[in-house]
Amino acid sequence: MRVERLGGDKVRFFLTLDDLMDRGIKKEDMWRDIPKVHELFNDMMEHAYQELGFEIAGPVAVEVFAMPAQGMVVVVTRGRTPQASDDDFDTDDMYELEVTMEETDRVIFRFSDLEYLIQAAIRMKSIIPQGGRVYTYQDVYYLVLDEGLEAPNLDTLVAMLSEYGEASTVTDAVLTEYGKVIWGNNAIREINKCFGTSDQGTSG
Incomplete structure (x- = not known):
């Protein structure tokens, strides 16, 4: 708590x-x-x-x-x-x-550093190849996923994200109103396009 x-x-x-x-x-x-x-x-x-x-x-x-x-x-x-x-x-x-x-069916996670967000997005590509929004708010990065994933993919995704960040107490409405948009859509694809490499490791 x-x-x-x-x-x-x-x-x-x-x-x-x-x-x-x-x-x-x-x-x-x-x-x-x-x-x-x-x-x-x-x-x-x-x-x-x-x-x-x-x-x-x-x-x-x-x-x-x-x-x-x-x-x-x-x-x-x-x-x-x-x-x-x-x-x-x-x-x-x-x-x-x-x-x-x-x-809500949204999944929202916060990351203290951009590098953690990048690593998470690269890991997530096998489950969600595209989609997602990224904001910064109060010097923290937030990933918002609107897709309605079904278990077990949802449980797998949340477990994976938890290796790099933590579930957010900030709601989507707050991020939309007060946050700064970094990627407004297809954040997962864009992050992988910019930062992903073919030999990227999957260590957490």
């Missing part, structure tokens, strides 16, 4: 499939008012407090973005800042949730 602050009253979590599986939670469970989802949310809020000093009280908007073979991004926006008097309340009384959920 990772968390980052987006603003004074907003944080974003990235939950891996392992985070969900360890708690016996499926993606569709996030809609349900069940104890294990409440426990997950409490764990998330505790993590946000420990990492960022982020506390919640009152109404809370929760946006869930489910991604294939990667897990989900959860954006939490608080309606008001906790006051000292809130200490008198139990945790269950401190907030009320309003959950919205969006599922």
Whole structure:
């Protein structure tokens, strides 16, 4: 589980499939008012407090973005800042949730260096010979794949990408609005055309 602050009253979590599986939670469970989802949310809020000093009280908007073979991004926006008097309340009384959920078939990975992205694209060529978009945002490279791959190709692809980068907590909408386009389409083909060599190794 990772968390980052987006603003004074907003944080974003990235939950891996392992985070969900360890708690016996499926993606569709996030809609349900069940104890294990409440426990997950409490764990998330505790993590946000420990990492960022982020506390919640009152109404809370929760946006869930489910991604294939990667897990989900959860954006939490608080309606008001906790006051000292809130200490008198139990945790269950401190907030009320309003959950919205969006599922996408996009695969988005981030790479700390262009070289890692290049190596990943060369490895991926056997699975996806073309397609994909590449952005830079906050000095990081992002690869967005719109193709709806079916398992096991999807699982293989995500495992391969994970050797060079990590699943992104930044959504496609953010990249489209704020990122700088490096390759707007067919990024995999263009990267291989520019940087691929016939004797390129496949070591990771």
